[in-house]
Every structure is written in C-alpha cells, then in structure tokens.
Amino acid sequence: MQIYWTKINKIVEETPEVKTYLLDCPEDFTWEEGAHTHFAFEGFNAGEKPNRSLIRHMSISTLPHENSIGITTRIKEECSEFKSILRNLDVGHEVAIFKTHSNIPLKRENKNVYLLSSGVGLATFRPLLLDYFDRADNVSHIHSLNIDSSKDYLFTTLFEPAPDKKFTSQFVDNRHDYYEEVKNLSADKDGLFYVVGSDEFLTENINVLLEQGIKPEQIKLDKHQKQLDKFLTIEV
C-alpha cells in the first residue's frame, strides 16, 4: 500500500460548517471522478495497528485537472477527535492519503443520471458533474437532488440548473419533500440512480427506489461489490 504524504495548500470555507481542504497533488497520484480515499493525520501508522481515530474515508471533491486533491467535510462544534484535529490544521500541514478508488465513475450509457445526496454527500458528485460539463458524451441528462436540513446548500454555483447543458438540480431542506421528489424521479424506469450519504440514508433511498420498480443494477453506491450485494438485496 502506498501512502502519500502531502500538504494542505488552501482551505475554502464553503458554508459556516463545511470546509474544503485542498491538498497538493503528488506527482504520480491520480484518480477518477467519484473516487474516495483514506485521509489520515500524522501518527496514524505509528503503532503496530493503524489508529482509526486518525483516519476517515473521504471522497475527492475535485478532478485532477484542478491540480489539487479536494476533501470537503462538515465540522460541527461538537465533534469527533478526528474533526477537532482537522479544524486546527492550517495551510502547510502534512496529511496522508492512501487506498484511493472510484466505485462510481460517471456511466456513459445514453441514460438519464440522477444524483441523490444528503449534506456533504454532494461533494462526491462535484467531480462527476464537472466531468459531464467537460464532456457530455453518451449521458442524456443529469439531475441532482440534495437534502440539507441546515439550508446552507453546497456548491450552489456549479449546481445551478443549466437546461442548455441538460442539467437540472434541486435542493430541499426536509425529508418529506426529498422522498416525494425521489418518487417523482423514479418515474424514469430507465434512469441510473447514484446515491451518496450515510448508510441509513442509502437504505431508505434504496427501499423507495426498489418500491417504485427501479432495478438494483440501476442503483449506484460508493461501496465495494460485497457491501453492494448486501445493500441492494434489502427486502422491499
């Protein structure tokens, strides 16, 4: 396993609670849209076993041509040890990234793509949308639906509806409106439904989509095959 030690080069305050940490891109490091990585702090591998309180899975919210690795995360006042360390890191601090992989690249199958996310889950979709805006080949349309009860919606400039680019988007602040909209979107029985959020959020979305007649293979999650099978065989 290759561990890349790199430095924070910029910290962007996206909303009062959400920050994007932009990291220098090591020379031989690359990734695909939808990738996640392991993000860790100094000391995580000092002992015999990795110190899990110093490591978290994080999606990469940028694309390689932006020349920085973006990590977008919410840090609440009451937070874990990991987030409290992160909050105190400044530009120039070293962090580690390793085991980077994309389970959810943008599928170019001439279908409509629905990006369903909760809160900072939208960060996972930012590179998919950038990739689509850069090259729309073989994607019919993209629609994003994001729920954020804080109402401090993320990346609103990029996720602005652009009908000329065959992109539409919606932000909602409550579960009722969110699931009503998921039901409306699932009227498209041929679409691809990407879902990003907590495991509970994934399960709820999968249940609604399957109930509406969407097939498991149309649902895309950031999970390895084994976990995917577990999630997508939920009893309806």
Ligand SMILES: Cc1cc2nc3c(=O)[nH]c(=O)nc-3n(C[C@H](O)[C@H](O)[C@H](O)COP(=O)(O)OP(=O)(O)OC[C@H]3O[C@@H](n4cnc5c(N)ncnc54)[C@H](O)[C@@H]3O)c2cc1C
């Ligand atoms: C493939 C994948 C990609 C992911 N991508 C992202 C991403 O891009 N951005 C992102 O933010 N997250 C992402 N996550 C989730 C991430 O790994 C963390 O689980 C998440 O950010 C919460 O981490 P945490 O350290 O705040 O809370 P955890 O330690 O994981 O605890 C869970 C919850 O308990 C609360 N909590 C924990 N400790 C305390 C404490 N001492 N006091 C009060 N409350 C506490 C926290 O508020 C948190 O909500 C991803 C996960 C996966 C599996």
